[in-house]
Amino acid sequence: MDEKETIGGVPVSEEQIAAWSTEAEAGYDVTALRKRGRGRPGRGAEPSQVVALRLTSDELAQIDERAAREGKSRSDVIREALAAAAA
Structure with missing residues (x-):
């Protein structure tokens, strides 16, 4: 092996x-x-959709650094950024 x-x-x-x-x-x-159970747990009452997103290695590194610093997942950081931009 x-x-x-x-x-x-x-x-x-x-x-x-x-x-x-x-x-x-x-x-x-x-x-x-x-x-x-089956699959990942839902985030709400409605099913979630997966969205592909292309990021540079620098952008991804910044997201990962923030996620680690705040104890969050990469997805959580991206969702928060999108919510702030939409507000």
């Missing part, structure tokens, strides 16, 4: 892959899996 393979920044070992394989071969509790 390539040492660069990670999940959440944690390297995935051959032992972990073997454990996942054993678990899958034993079968999953389908009822428990269905209770997890």
